[in-house]
Amino acid sequence: MTTRRRIAALTLATALLAGLGACAAEPGGSPAADTKPVAGGTLRVGENADEPTLLDPHQLSTTNTTTLLRPIFDTLVWQNTDGSFAGGLADSWDVSPDGLEYTFHLREGVTFHDGSPWNAAGLKANFEHIIDPATKSPLAASYIAPYRSSEVVDEYTLKVTLATPYSAFLNVLAQTYLSIVSPKQIVEAPETIAEHPIGSGPYKFHKWVKGESISLVRNEDYAWAPKEAKNQGAPYLDGITFTFVPEDAVRYNGLLADDFDIIEWTPPQNVAQIEKKEGFSFTSTDRPGHPFSLWLNSERAPFDDVAVRQAFVASIDRKDIVDTVSFGQWEVSNGYITPVTPDYAENASAIDFDPDRANELLDEAGWTGRDSQGYRTKNGERLTAFLPHTGTVAQTTQIIELAQAAAKKVGFDVQIQLVSTQEATDRAAVGDYDLTSGIWTTNTADVLWIRYSSDNITTPERRGQNGSYTRDDELDGLLDSARQTTDEAERASLYEQAQERLVELAPAVPLYVRPDLVSHSDRVGGVTFESAYGALWFQDTWLAAE
Amino acid sequence: MSLRAPGDRLAASTDTPADRGLVAFTSAAPTRAAGWLGRIPLVAAALFLAALAVAAAWPSLLAPFDPYAVDTTNALAAPGGAHPLGTDENGRDILSRLIYGARASLLLGFGAIAIAVVGGVVFGLAAGLGNRFLDGLIMRTMDVGLAFPELLLALVVISIVGGGTTNALLAIGLASIPSYARLVRAQTFAIRQAPYIEAARALGVRESHVVWRHVLPNAVKPVVILATIGIGTATVAGSALSFLGLGTAPPEPEWGSMLSSARNFLDLAWWYGAFPGLAITGLVISTTLIGRYLQQRSEGRGA
Numbered sequence: 001m002t003t004r005r006r007i008a009a010l011t012l013a014t015a016l017l018a019g020l021g022a023c024a025a026e027p028g029g030s031p032a033a034d035t036k037p038v039a040g041g042t043l044r045v046g047e048n049a050d051e052p053t054l055l056d057p058h059q060l061s062t063t064n065t066t067t068l069l070r071p072i073f074d075t076l077v078w079q080n081t082d083g084s085f086a087g088g089l090a091d092s093w094d095v096s097p098d099g100l101e102y103t104f105h106l107r108e109g110v111t112f113h114d115g116s117p118w119n120a121a122g123l124k125a126n127f128e129h130i131i132d133p134a135t136k137s138p139l140a141a142s143y144i145a146p147y148r149s150s151e152v153v154d155e156y157t158l159k160v161t162l163a164t165p166y167s168a169f170l171n172v173l174a175q176t177y178l179s180i181v182s183p184k185q186i187v188e189a190p191e192t193i194a195e196h197p198i199g200s201g202p203y204k205f206h207k208w209v210k211g212e213s214i215s216l217v218r219n220e221d222y223a224w225a226p227k228e229a230k231n232q233g234a235p236y237l238d239g240i241t242f243t244f245v246p247e248d249a250v251r252y253n254g255l256l257a258d259d260f261d262i263i264e265w266t267p268p269q270n271v272a273q274i275e276k277k278e279g280f281s282f283t284s285t286d287r288p289g290h291p292f293s294l295w296l297n298s299e300r301a302p303f304d305d306v307a308v309r310q311a312f313v314a315s316i317d318r319k320d321i322v323d324t325v326s327f328g329q330w331e332v333s334n335g336y337i338t339p340v341t342p343d344y345a346e347n348a349s350a351i352d353f354d355p356d357r358a359n360e361l362l363d364e365a366g367w368t369g370r371d372s373q374g375y376r377t378k379n380g381e382r383l384t385a386f387l388p389h390t391g392t393v394a395q396t397t398q399i400i401e402l403a404q405a406a407a408k409k410v411g412f413d414v415q416i417q418l419v420s421t422q423e424a425t426d427r428a429a430v431g432d433y434d435l436t437s438g439i440w441t442t443n444t445a446d447v448l449w450i451r452y453s454s455d456n457i458t459t460p461e462r463r464g465q466n467g468s469y470t471r472d473d474e475l476d477g478l479l480d481s482a483r484q485t486t487d488e489a490e491r492a493s494l495y496e497q498a499q500e501r502l503v504e505l506a507p508a509v510p511l512y513v514r515p516d517l518v519s520h521s522d523r524v525g526g527v528t529f530e531s532a533y534g535a536l537w538f539q540d541t542w543l544a545a546e
Numbered sequence: 547m548s549l550r551a552p553g554d555r556l557a558a559s560t561d562t563p564a565d566r567g568l569v570a571f572t573s574a575a576p577t578r579a580a581g582w583l584g585r586i587p588l589v590a591a592a593l594f595l596a597a598l599a600v601a602a603a604w605p606s607l608l609a610p611f612d613p614y615a616v617d618t619t620n621a622l623a624a625p626g627g628a629h630p631l632g633t634d635e636n637g638r639d640i641l642s643r644l645i646y647g648a649r650a651s652l653l654l655g656f657g658a659i660a661i662a663v664v665g666g667v668v669f670g671l672a673a674g675l676g677n678r679f680l681d682g683l684i685m686r687t688m689d690v691g692l693a694f695p696e697l698l699l700a701l702v703v704i705s706i707v708g709g710g711t712t713n714a715l716l717a718i719g720l721a722s723i724p725s726y727a728r729l730v731r732a733q734t735f736a737i738r739q740a741p742y743i744e745a746a747r748a749l750g751v752r753e754s755h756v757v758w759r760h761v762l763p764n765a766v767k768p769v770v771i772l773a774t775i776g777i778g779t780a781t782v783a784g785s786a787l788s789f790l791g792l793g794t795a796p797p798e799p800e801w802g803s804m805l806s807s808a809r810n811f812l813d814l815a816w817w818y819g820a821f822p823g824l825a826i827t828g829l830v831i832s833t834t835l836i837g838r839y840l841q842q843r844s845e846g847r848g849a
Contacts, residue, residue: 249812267810269810269811269814270813273813320618321618324618324621324635324636324637389796390791391709391791391792391796392791394807394810397791397796397807398635398807401616401796401797402616405614405615405616405797406616416796416797417795418709418710418791418794418795419708419709420704420708420709
């Protein structure tokens with residue numbers, strides 16, 4: 001994070017100098033560089049196709065949730081840029097020595113958009129809404145799975161009891177998926193949250209044109225911004241309109257054509273262009289969690305053999321692929337969590353690109369035959385791995401094609417199967433694949449428990465997220481202890497061991513750290529990111545007059 | 547079969563233009579010099595299709611590179627030098643991928659139309675010759691099919707059976723059946739009331755013989771012409787499905803999917819999108835030109 005942030009800061013400084021230079025020649029140039037924030041204007045944001053199907057944060061798991069809903073909602077806890085936690089709707093909290101009791105002291109004087117007040121009963125209502133089976137929460141409920149009960153101590157104090165100690169509790173409470181919804185709405189009309197969400201955030205929900213856009217308007221009463229915000233009062237902007245633009249090129253050209261003031265998901269191939277364009281700027285931040293990866297299904301052949309998994313991982317020139325696909329805009333991931341995630345341990349050396357070692361491993365594993373097309377065989381069977389793929393994201397298709405070509409060089413026959421989104425979901429549910437691609441963004445190393453604990457293997461009763469079907473007692477032990485310890489140093493050490501163990505188990509090919517690539521017109525000032533997810537945050541954002 | 551002759555002679559006398567048109571395409575010699583000039587596009591089209599046929603049959607003869615060979619150090623290289631048409635985002639040679647892609651594209655175009663023609667003829671004949679109930683049942687079903695654009699129907703088929711080259715071919719073929727069935731039925735209606743059919747029946751020719759020997763050949767002639775033009779449309783539909791990521795699976799080269807990947811790089815690498823686009827355009831124009839020519843001949847305007 002620091003490097004990228006530093007780069008971003010440098011770019012900003014350069015832009016500032018360039019802006020000043022431009023000002024000398026052209027009065028009234030880049031306002032973002034040299035003027036004070038002004039109020040007014042509606043910010044037009046270009047998003048990708050990832051439009052939610054409903055707007056209840058507790059019912060969402062999609063990538064754009066944070067950008068879209070952070071303006072509407074506050075969270076109980078705020079994560080600072082340096083990774084520490086500060087007050088959100090809670091001023092402070094006490095944790096019992098055994099890590100089972102969290103006492104939250106709530107901020108006073110907070111009002112929701114519907115006029116209802118914020119208090120301990122409201123927080124309790126939110127927890128109960130999240131874990132209510134009727135909410136069908138895909139993410140929030142599992143993020144607070146250890147939650148057992150809570151007790152209102154007084155108007156502004158809530159004591160939460162956990163079933164087991166949970167070291168990531170504060171982390172997840174800082175994420176938008178656990179936003180605080182108006183308790184009045186939860187109690188009186190929970191079904192309306194999906195269409196018309198009511199929070200306490202700096203912007204109020206205004207309108208949702210499905211398949212097209214979501215618009216928000218300023219909350220004039222907002223006075224409880226996190227301390228990290230420069231602007232402690234109501235936001236500068238009159239409103240924000242998010243428009244969903246599936247086509248990369250259309251989104252990018254929409255920015256150039258002044259259809260948008262700012263876009264997320266800048267196509268990586270266009271970054272070099274936008275950086276050179278007068279009147280525009282580019283900035284990015286890396287996201288925490290699990291990097292974008294190819295997961296190997298260890299439940300079935302050929303990846304049930306750890307040597308074959310290690311060989312596959314070693315056969316992929318990860319840096320070459322990531323550099324090619326992202327035009328150098330993404331950082332290659334050297335581990336199973338990204339560097340901006342707490343408790344990241346540098347363990348790159350063990351997952352180097354090494355085709356010689358891949359060949360050795362495959363020879364030792366008995367895949368010594370070669371068929372007429374050059375693929376390895378064993379007992380007459382070709383070394384084949386099936387990869388169902390929906391083809392909806394161009395960069396993912398390219399990554400898969402390049403990985404396929406790389407693995408072929410050591411004798412793997414990776415078969416890409418085009419499937420519908422529905423079929424992909426169905427097959428993911430029953431583990432009908434050898435390889436699958438994906439990413440998991442979250443602000444805690446507990447993502448390793450989500451993706452690799454044998455507790456999270458799908459059973460007939462419960463859909464789990466361990467898509468690699470990793471079952472390893474040693475890893476299970478490390479991940480369980482890490483999520484239960486209350487000692488930070490011990491947690492870091494446990495996660496470090498877990499990351500090392502993962503390198504041995506080779507359940508995935510980690511590829512890139514997903515950044516938020518943001519391009520904007522120089523009319524936009526105060527472009528900032530929140531850190532719990534690494535998404536645009538509009539509390540300090542303003543728009544210069546034309 | 548002694549009874550065949552009268553029917554055939556009658557057929558020839560009532561349906562001469564179409565008959566002559568088909569024969570003329572293979573054997574007619576132009577009589578005037580202007581005819582040659584006018585036929586340059588036609589010859590060019592035929593040559594282009596012949597080249598594609600060679601590319602589809604023996605791609606390794608023509609392609610300078612392995613179409614799957616990735617070279618990331620050479621991604622999006624401009625045309626010229628080792629790569630006459632440049633490289634794609636994975637550094638693969640575009641010319642070689644176009645050549646190898648000809649097979650998938652032609653297969654889609656010809657295969658889909660073959661399905662459409664066979665299906666159309668079967669349903670059209672059955673409707674045209676069957677009783678009113680059968681006719682109604684088949685044609686109302688076809689009308690439902692006709693109510694939707696072909697590509698939309700193809701998407702419905704794909705969403706049921708999944709993507710891939712074979713499924714895309716099936717989808718487009720099935721979706722095109724209704725328009726052919728309608729044409730064949732209309733032809734059948736006209737033919738079954740023709741004097742030579744009545745004559746054949748009056749002479750006691752078996753019904754199956756009448757259908758096979760007299761109705762079918764005459765009903766199918768305009769279909770062949772329509773199908774030639776249809777090949778272009780089907781190729782475009784196949785490319786459209788691949789463009790949407792529903793056709794050929796990567797890394798197989800296919801013109802539509804090449805165009806699809808290229809669209810994100812249009813402002814950085816014009817060649818990546820331009821050449822697959824030209825190939826598709828060339829195939830469509832060629833088949834259309836030849837189809838139109840056949841049509842004109844059949845209507846007696848071409849000679």
